[in-house]
Structure formats: C-alpha cells, structure tokens
Amino acid sequence: MSGLLNWILWTPVVGILAILCIPSKNKNAIRYAALATTAVTFVFTLLLYINFDTSVAGMQPDFLVKVPWIGDFNIFYSLGVDGISMPMTILTGLLFFLCILSSWTVDKSVKAYFALLLMLESTVFGVFFALDFFLFYVYWEVMLLPMFFLIGIWGGENREYAAVKFFLYTFFGSIIMLIGIIALYYSVDGVDAFNILAHQGGKYIGKTVSIFGTEWAFNKIFFWAMFLGFAIKVPVFPFHTWLPHAHVQAPTAVSVILAGVLLKMGTYGFLRIAFPIFPQAAVDYSTIIAVLGVISVLYGAFCAMAQNDVKKLVAYSSVSHMGFVMMGMAAMTTQGMNGAVLQMFNHGTSTAMMFLMIGVIYERSHHRWIVRPDGTKGYGGLAKHMPTYTVIFIIGMFASLGLPGLSGFISEALIFLGIYERFTTITVIAVMGLLIGAAYLLWMYKRMFFGEPSEEVLSYSDMNIREIAYMLPLCAAVIIFGIYPSPILDIMRASVGKLVELMAQFQ
Amino acid sequence: MTTNLLANLSFYIPEMIVIVTMMSLLFMETAYANNERRRTFVYVTGVIGMLLCLFSLFKNLGVEAQGIFANAVVVDSFSTMMKITMVIGTLGTFYISHKSIDIYDELKSEYLIMAVGVLIGGMLLASSNNMLTLYLGVETLSILSYVMTSLKRRDNLSSEAAIKYALYGGVTAGIMLFGMSHLYGMFGSIQFGPIIEGIKGLESFNVAAVISLLLFFVGIGYKIACFPFHMWSPDVYQGSPVPVTAFFSIVPKIAGIAVVARVTYSFFGTETVNTHIWNSLIALIAALTMTVGNLSALNQKSVKRMLAFSSIGHVGLILMGVLTFGNNGMSAILFYTLIYTFMTLVAFFVTTMVVNRTGSDDAVYFRGLMKTHPILGMSFLIALFSLAGLPPFGGFVAKFNIISSAVGNGLYTLSIVAAINSVISLVYYLKLARSMVFDTADSEETIESYSLASRVYVIGMVIPIIFLGLFWNNIYHLYSSAKLYLN
Numbered sequence: 001m002s003g004l005l006n007w008i009l010w011t012p013v014v015g016i017l018a019i020l021c022i023p024s025k026n027k028n029a030i031r032y033a034a035l036a037t038t039a040v041t042f043v044f045t046l047l048l049y050i051n052f053d054t055s056v057a058g059m060q061p062d063f064l065v066k067v068p069w070i071g072d073f074n075i076f077y078s079l080g081v082d083g084i085s086m087p088m089t090i091l092t093g094l095l096f097f098l099c100i101l102s103s104w105t106v107d108k109s110v111k112a113y114f115a116l117l118l119m120l121e122s123t124v125f126g127v128f129f130a131l132d133f134f135l136f137y138v139y140w141e142v143m144l145l146p147m148f149f150l151i152g153i154w155g156g157e158n159r160e161y162a163a164v165k166f167f168l169y170t171f172f173g174s175i176i177m178l179i180g181i182i183a184l185y186y187s188v189d190g191v192d193a194f195n196i197l198a199h200q201g202g203k204y205i206g207k208t209v210s211i212f213g214t215e216w217a218f219n220k221i222f223f224w225a226m227f228l229g230f231a232i233k234v235p236v237f238p239f240h241t242w243l244p245h246a247h248v249q250a251p252t253a254v255s256v257i258l259a260g261v262l263l264k265m266g267t268y269g270f271l272r273i274a275f276p277i278f279p280q281a282a283v284d285y286s287t288i289i290a291v292l293g294v295i296s297v298l299y300g301a302f303c304a305m306a307q308n309d310v311k312k313l314v315a316y317s318s319v320s321h322m323g324f325v326m327m328g329m330a331a332m333t334t335q336g337m338n339g340a341v342l343q344m345f346n347h348g349t350s351t352a353m354m355f356l357m358i359g360v361i362y363e364r365s366h367h368r369w370i371v372r373p374d375g376t377k378g379y380g381g382l383a384k385h386m387p388t389y390t391v392i393f394i395i396g397m398f399a400s401l402g403l404p405g406l407s408g409f410i411s412e413a414l415i416f417l418g419i420y421e422r423f424t425t426i427t428v429i430a431v432m433g434l435l436i437g438a439a440y441l442l443w444m445y446k447r448m449f450f451g452e453p454s455e456e457v458l459s460y461s462d463m464n465i466r467e468i469a470y471m472l473p474l475c476a477a478v479i480i481f482g483i484y485p486s487p488i489l490d491i492m493r494a495s496v497g498k499l500v501e502l503m504a505q506f507q
Numbered sequence: 508m509t510t511n512l513l514a515n516l517s518f519y520i521p522e523m524i525v526i527v528t529m530m531s532l533l534f535m536e537t538a539y540a541n542n543e544r545r546r547t548f549v550y551v552t553g554v555i556g557m558l559l560c561l562f563s564l565f566k567n568l569g570v571e572a573q574g575i576f577a578n579a580v581v582v583d584s585f586s587t588m589m590k591i592t593m594v595i596g597t598l599g600t601f602y603i604s605h606k607s608i609d610i611y612d613e614l615k616s617e618y619l620i621m622a623v624g625v626l627i628g629g630m631l632l633a634s635s636n637n638m639l640t641l642y643l644g645v646e647t648l649s650i651l652s653y654v655m656t657s658l659k660r661r662d663n664l665s666s667e668a669a670i671k672y673a674l675y676g677g678v679t680a681g682i683m684l685f686g687m688s689h690l691y692g693m694f695g696s697i698q699f700g701p702i703i704e705g706i707k708g709l710e711s712f713n714v715a716a717v718i719s720l721l722l723f724f725v726g727i728g729y730k731i732a733c734f735p736f737h738m739w740s741p742d743v744y745q746g747s748p749v750p751v752t753a754f755f756s757i758v759p760k761i762a763g764i765a766v767v768a769r770v771t772y773s774f775f776g777t778e779t780v781n782t783h784i785w786n787s788l789i790a791l792i793a794a795l796t797m798t799v800g801n802l803s804a805l806n807q808k809s810v811k812r813m814l815a816f817s818s819i820g821h822v823g824l825i826l827m828g829v830l831t832f833g834n835n836g837m838s839a840i841l842f843y844t845l846i847y848t849f850m851t852l853v854a855f856f857v858t859t860m861v862v863n864r865t866g867s868d869d870a871v872y873f874r875g876l877m878k879t880h881p882i883l884g885m886s887f888l889i890a891l892f893s894l895a896g897l898p899p900f901g902g903f904v905a906k907f908n909i910i911s912s913a914v915g916n917g918l919y920t921l922s923i924v925a926a927i928n929s930v931i932s933l934v935y936y937l938k939l940a941r942s943m944v945f946d947t948a949d950s951e952e953t954i955e956s957y958s959l960a961s962r963v964y965v966i967g968m969v970i971p972i973i974f975l976g977l978f979w980n981n982i983y984h985l986y987s988s989a990k991l992y993l994n
Contacts, residue, residue: 070980072987138898145892148937152945160945164937171897171933175926178907182914182922211919 004051005063005079005129008044008089012037012096012122016115027110031100034114038097038121045093048081049491057494058082059131059197069135074193079129083495084271087345087488088128088264094473095260095352096121099253101470102356105363106154106251113154116146120257127265133181133194136273140174140265147254147262155249162242162249169232169242177229180222183209184277187218200276202506223281226274233266236326237295240319244303247315248368252359255311259318260352264344267325271341275329276499279506283332290330290419294426296323297433305440308371310379311362313444314354317400320437321347321408327423327430328415332503336418337496338489343411345488346399349477350408353396356474360389360467364460370447381453386462390449392471399478401441402434406482515575518582521563521590522630528556529623536616549616550605553623557598564591572992578698579640583992585837586634588985589765592844593633596757597626599852600750602964606956607859609659609748618658622754624651629762636994638687638697641766645683645726648759649676655755659748668746675729675739683726689719699773700994707779717784720774724767731763733826734796737819741803744815749862752811753855756818761844764825768840772832773993789830794924797823801931810858810868813935814851817894820932821847827921828909835912838986842908845982846893846901846975853890853968857883860961864954870939875948880957884943886965891936893972896929901975908983 015037022029053060059080066078081089099117106113123146126139144167152163185193187207192198207218232239247255275282282289300320307313321343328340361379362368369378383390399406412434420427463471481488516523531552539545564587572583604610604618628647635641653676657669691697693716694705709716725736732740744752771789775782800819807813821843828840857876858868860883865872877884893902906929913922975982 070983072980072984138903141898141903145897149944152941160941163945164934164941167937168930168933172927172930175896175929176923179910179914179919179922179926182907182911183919185911186915209919210917211923213920 002062003065004044004048005065005081008041008048008093009079009122009125009129011041011044012118012125015118016122019111019115019118022111024109024111027107030110030114031104034118035097035100037118038093038100041121042093042097045089049086049090052081052086052491054083054490055494056082057498064131066131069132073134074191075134076132076194077135078132078195080131081129083492084268084341084499085128086491087341088261088268088348089125091264091345091348092121092124092128092261094477095256095348098352098356098470098473099256101466102256102359103251103253104466106253108154113150116150117253117257120146120150124257124261124265128268131196133184133196136196137174137178137181141171143262143265144170147258150254151246151250154251154254157249158245159249162245165242166246169239173229173232173239176225180225180229183218183222183225196273196277201502202277202279204278205280217281219278219281220284223274223278223285226269226278230266230269230274231292233269234263234322234326235266235319236292236323237299237319238292240296240300243319244312244315247318247355248309248312252355252362255315255355255359256352259315259355260348263318263322264348267322267329267340267344270329271337271499276502279503283503283506286330286332287423290327290423290426293323293326293330294430294433296320296326297430298323298436301433301436301440305436305443308373308378309368310370310444310448311355311358311368313370313440314351314358317354317437317440318347318351320433321351321400323433324412324415324430327419327426328411331415331419331422332500332507333418333422334497334500335414337500338492339411339414339416339418341492341496342485342488343408343415346407346411346478346481349474349481350396350399350406353392353471353474353478354400356471357389357393357396360463361460365456370444377454379448379457380451381449381457382460383449385453385457386460388463388468392463392468392475393449394445395475395478397441397445399482401438404482405479407478407485408482410482410485512576518567518570518573518575519580521560521567522627524556524560524563525623525627525630528553528560529620529627531556532616532620532623536620546612546615549619550601553601553619554598556623557594557601561591561594561598564594572990574636574992574994578700578994579635579637580631581634581636581992583634584989585769585841585991586765588841588989589633589761589844590630592841592848593626593629593758593761595845596761596848596852597622597754599848599968600754600757600855603753603852603856603859604748604750606856606863606961607748607750608863608956609859610750611658611660614658618655618750621651621655621658622758625655625754625758629758632762633765635766636699636992638691638699642680642684642687644762644766645680645730648730648762649680652676652755652759655751656743656747658751659746662746664746665748666746668743671739671746672743679726679729679736682722686719686722686725689715690723693719698994699770703774703994706774706781707777709780712780712784717781720785721788724770727763727766727770728792731760731767731822732819733792733822734799734819737796737800740819741812741815745809745812749811749855749859749868752815753851753859756814756851756855757848760818760822761848764822764829764840764844767826768829768832768837769991771829772837772991776833776993786830789826790918790921793823793826793830794921795823796820796826797925797928798931801928801935804935805931807935808870810861810870810873810939813870813939814854814858817932817935818851820928821894823928824906824909824925827913827918827925830918830921831912831916832991834916835908835987836916837989837991838983839905839908839912841986841989842975842979842983843905846905846972849968849971850890850893850902853886853965853972854894856961856965856968857887857890860954860957863956864952870942871949873939874942874946876943879948879951880954882962882965883954883957886969888940888943889969889972891940893976895933895936899973899976901972901979904976904979
C-alpha cells in the first residue's frame, strides 16, 4: 500500500503514453483508454480512502514517499496525504472520471484533448500530495500548461483571451510565491530546507528582511507573498477577474475541473502552507481574510444575479461559494475549519453538477443565454419538455443553494457556527449572501424552466443514458453527504484539529 | 621562459584546435570552388574541429586553475565551462546556417570561417587576465561580427545593420580603451592582479577608479547588450541573417558575461570601499536591462526582433547572477547560459524554417505552425515556455537558480523585479505561442528544406531543455565545483 500515492500520481501519465500510441483516427479507442485510466485512478483513490487511518493527525505514515531528487539543493520527491488532502483526492479522482464521460462528444483533436486532461489530472494530484516546496511549485506551474491549451483550443468564441488571462494571472501569483518559497529555503539549513512540514509551526516570528531598503517582518511579508499566489487561484475578491472569462470560455469538462478542483488548490494552499508556516501573520490578518471572504460572497452573488449567461452565472456563484471557504478558514475554530474543508468538497460536487448540466443543455442549444443580449428569451419551459433534466438540475441547484438535507447546507452551517463568535458582524452580512444566493438561483430556475417552451426548446432531446450515468454519482454524493457527512468529516477531523490547535497558540 | 611558454601551450590546445580549424576552412574555401559536394567537406571539417575542441575542453576541466603565458590568460574550470557552452552554441548554428536561405550558397563556408573566428575571440575573452588580451578578444570578436552581420549582401537591412554595429562597436571600443588607459595610469599595470591589489588598497571612495572602470565596462556592456548599451542589438538582430542572429545571441553574449563575471568577482569579490557602489551599479543595470528588454519586446512583430529584446531581458537576469557570483551565482550563470544556448538554438532554428518558407520572420507567418509542422511547433512551444521560465523545462531551473542565489544574498528587491519581468516576458511568449497553436495557418505549404535531419536536430536540441529541467543534479553539481582563478 505504501506506493499508492505513486500509483495515483503516475497512472494518468501511463494513460497519456497509451493514448499517444493509439492512432488519432481511432477516436473511440482513445476515449475508452482515457476512461479506463481515470477509472483505475479513481479506484486507487478509493483504496487510499479505505486504508486511511482516521486517528492520525497529520501525514499518514503508511503512505509517505520520499526519494532524493536534486541532492545539491535538498530537493526531494516527497509525497504524503493527510485529512485535508484526502477529500480533495477523492474529489479529483471522481470528477476526472466523470469529466471523461462527459467529454465523449468532443470531436476536435480527440487525442490531444484526452492526453491534456490526463496530464491535468496528474498535476492536480501532484499539488495535493507534494510535501516538498519545489515539487509543489513544479506541479502548481505545470498545471497551467494543459489548462492553457484546453481552454485555448477547445473553448468558446473568446477562448484565446480567456486562456492568456488565466495563464498570466496565475503565473503572476505563483512567481511571487516562488520568492517566498526561496526565502523560506534559506531560512532552514540542511535536508529540510524545502520540506513543507518542517517549516510549519510559526518559526519565523521576529525575523526581519530588507526589501526596497525598508525592514519588514519576515512572516508578514512572505505571508502576503503566499497569500497572493493562493488568493488568485481561489479567487478572492480583487483577484477574481480571470475566473468568469476562463469559466465561460472553457469547454464543459474543463469548467468542471476548474471549479471543482483547481479553485480548491488555492484554499488548500492556505491550509497546507500559508497558515501553518506563518500562523502569527495569519491570525493577525484573519480579519482581512474574513472581510475579503465576505466581499467575495456578496460581490460574487450580486454579479451572478446580473448575468444572462447561465454559465457565467454559475461561475460567479463559485466566487461567492469560495468566499465562504475563506471565511471558514479565517475563523480558525474547529467548526470553521472543518466547515471550510467540507465546503471545499461539497462545492466541488455541487458546482460540478451545475457545470455538467449546463454542458448538457449547451450541446443541444449551442448557446447559454437565459435572456439573449437582444432581449429575446433564450431557454424557457425546460421543465415541461425535459423532466429528467429538470429533476437532476434541481438537485444540483438546491445543493449549491444550501438547502437543508443537501450537502451545501452542512458545510455552510458549520462555517457560520465557527465564525459567529469571532466575527459576528461579518457573519450577519454573510448570511445575506445566502439569501442573495437563493435569489439568483431561483430566479435563474424560474426563467429557464418555467413558462411555455419555445420552438427551439421543443427540439431538444432529454438526457441520454450516458449523461444520466455521469450525473448520478454526483447526485448521490450531494444527497448522501447532505444527510450523513461523517465519512468526509471523519477523515479530516484529526488533521484539521491539529491545524486549529496550532493556530490557537497564536491567538 | 621559453620552455615555460611551450609547456603552457598544452593548456591551450582547445584554442589551437579552433585556430587550426579556421585555417583549414580557409584553405578549403580557396581550394574548392562552389560545389555542393565539396561544401559538405567544409561542414564536416568544421564539425570535426568543433568536436575535437569540445573533447580537449573536457580534458581541460580537470586542470588546476592557473595563469598561463606570463599570466596573460587563465585556465580555470569556470572559463572552460563557459567555452564548452560557446562551442556547443557555435556547433548548433552550423546546422542552422546549412539550412538557412539567408546565407547564400556561395557564402556558406564563409559563415563557418567567421563563426569559428568569433569563437576564438570569445574564448580569448572568457579567459583573459589582462587588459590587452581582453581588448584583443573584444576586437577579434567584433570585427568578424561586423562582417557576419552583412553576410546577406543583397539585403539593405543587413548592410545597414552592419554599419550600425560597426559604428557602435568602434565608439564603445574607443571608450573602453580610454577607461583602460586610465586604469593603467592609476595602477601602473595592464595585468588584472596589480589592478585588483590597487583597488583593494584604495582607502576611500575613489571617483577616478569607479569612472574608469565604468568606461571599461561600456565596451563589455555593449557586447552583452545590457541597458543602456543595447540600442544596436534589435537592429542588428533583425538585419542579420537568422543563423548569424542565433550566433550573436549565444557566443558573444556568453563571452561578455564571462568577462563581466570575472572582472566583477575578482575586482570586487572581497569587500572593499568601492564594492558597494560597483555592485549597486550592476544591480541597477541588471534591473533596467531586464525591464527595458522585456517591455520593448512586448509589441514586436518581427520574431527576430522580439527574440533580440527577450535576450536583453535574459542578460539582465544573468547579471543578477554576476552580483552573487561567489555565492551560488557562478553555477547559476553557467547553468543559465547552457540552457539559454539550447533554447536560443531551437527558437532560431524554427525561425529559420519559417523564414525559408515565407521570406519573412513576421509573427503572422508563425500562425498555425503547430498544425502544419507539429514537431517544429511543439519544439518552439517548449523553447518559448522554457524561455518564460515554466517548469518542467530547463529555463525554469535556470531562472530558479538565479533568483534563489539572489534571495540567498538578500537581494529581494532585484528578485521581485525579476519575478515581475518573468510575467511581462510571458505576455509576449504567450502571444507567439497562442498564434502558433490556436490560429489556423494561412497556407498549408510545407517547408522544402525541412528534412528528416532537421527533425532530428530540433528534437536533439529540445531533449536537453526537458532533461535539464527534470534531472539537473549532476550538471549543477559539476557547475558548482567550478573554480575561478584569482590573482
């Protein structure tokens, strides 16, 4: 079992090699190869889940991998998994498998498409597993390449702009983060210089550093360097402007991955790197983080309300929901942190449902307008005409709205529980965000599903077996984890508890 | 004394091989007229000469650092490693010149002769230990460079570039000589050793010394095209035939960087009263070079011009390594120049191919290259991402080493400037990458000269970029063991 992380990480790479060997004309063989690869990878993540020891706080000792890579720089190929990365791992495995299914209809350069998707999968796992800063950074950056091409080649009409904007934003954040990583490297001597875990625990309080001729507190300035890198990825309010473009232009599967997994890499970065390494700065600036979180919640929600493009609407709702995660982290209490990690998982499933459903309707209509720019009606009356679609859409929508009984409610409730004592005002304002969230989603629902179906809508067929097949696991997930969230909460409890304890020492 | 000099010659075998190669090329050129088959002989001779030179350079790696020929020239592993990179670069441009239509058939062998001549100048420059050998190196390098620029005789731009280059070169060489004469006047020697002693002996900030060193720096700064002596470079790059441009962005730059590093480290490596002012100056020049180079590259339509400005940006980064030379900076520079050589060769080879098809290096002709020529497109893409400093390519490791040595020395401000410059550079690299991948090609026309050997060549150049991005431990270890001869 000890090599399981390697298996998860490298199976997609093997899949890429297999796909590259298949002639491009043989499109179905390529699709099945990709499907098989992601299926196997998903099974591996489930195996990891089964063998996960919930009592261990921190890295699971059974799964650690550490091999010297660049000896002169003390860089290791070092992997590990704990309660924070475990839910993300399952989510990644599941979503990529479903995305391959949903990409069956992609017909443009099939070989490159699936190869890039698998490359993306491998790099995402790499980010979640890496325990070495250098390795983490390499995966964090390499991930940009498949994303750039996936958006830029298979995207919508304005895809090139979106791809370049996404690339530049993330690259800017990460290169600033790189300076922080190097500064940390020089703060520790010996073999642990790039070891993420070895830096944790607030070692840099009182250290100063001279930049632009001024003395700065080491832990504060580099907390912000890391913050920038991760906040752009989340994205938190002032850095979110790349997201609507990327989401709207990306093909369905890539939108799902982007919202479902990639955004979580930002919050994961906070939990794994920024908070434990600079706890004092994180505590000192938690108000700012919470305020940025609540601004994201409200701003994202208001922006979503104004959209007539349904994909853009869901994209902005992601900004809003990731704001809740930021707030939960800023609370630094047990409930808040657990809620944040759970929300990362739940948002992954519910937003993936939404984007997949939009993909389904887009394949039929080839537009995404609720109301077209010229004022005429886009969708409408879908409920009468496509009953299966309507039912699944409702489940996804209510999960993302936070209806009790579905998954979104539990994590949001936990976040509010956690944050109320520390930031009461912010909590009160943020609850308004829930209300606006309900408003824009229900309004969207009304406009899309009720009323009389137009000629155009009548020509759409209802969901086929394949589409239902890839929606069912997600439906099951949002319902099961809405009633019984313990399977996820149990695996994260110990690790999150350890992080909360660490943060509590600095409050 | 005579025996001593003769004994010293044994350390000078690489240079002698290059000289012999150049002479035999000259003979062959006069003996054989324009004949396709015989031209092959010239190429084979050139390649064999370079390979022999590489071999003897590798043998020289183990030699203890020392001054030879009465301390006029040094043999140390730093200069040997720089020379290895230069020879690899020269060898790489041979094939590009063979393929390019910019070098007329009757001038193909002339290109080889002059490239090898410039290489001699570069090698001399990299290991010079007094003002005279340094100046000789610079001039050998420059005069042949002027001729190389104008190799594309039927093109007006090429002639204009050559004149510009020569004028700039003449003026800066004059300024450099002026600075050197001042240094000689102040310290009474042209040897680096006594000058270093003299600088160490200065008890206060010395305007005359700093200014004469600055004048001296003008000559080298012009060769590496750092701000504010970079103005010639885009015009010359654009006007020159593509293989020459490739050659210019490799050999003279690396030679110049070797000199700047040697001078900075041996003159100011130990803390003296004037160290701070010199280092701040280099830091300022590095920051401005990067920023000006990258900002100017943003809106270029000609790919050669864009690469020229981007190489100015890279020189700025390498100058950061010069600042931290004693402390990881040396290995960072060595690594950077090696990777930079491979990336440049790939970039210019692809440009050559496109120029061969269309007769122009305008960015629009790169559209859809990925679809019409997947291997070329893919290679160029990798080179571009590597130039921008993205993992898992060698360019990232190179940049990482430079920034990490800067941060390790507390140069945070400069590191932030470098980081922001990386983002700026990504903008124009992406612009080219996106038109190569996302746009559709205007014509499906294939490149005639694109043979199997071309594919092998370009893949062969891409492999080190990827390989050194993933497994750089051994080469980094070798580079960090390099020694610089200190007087």
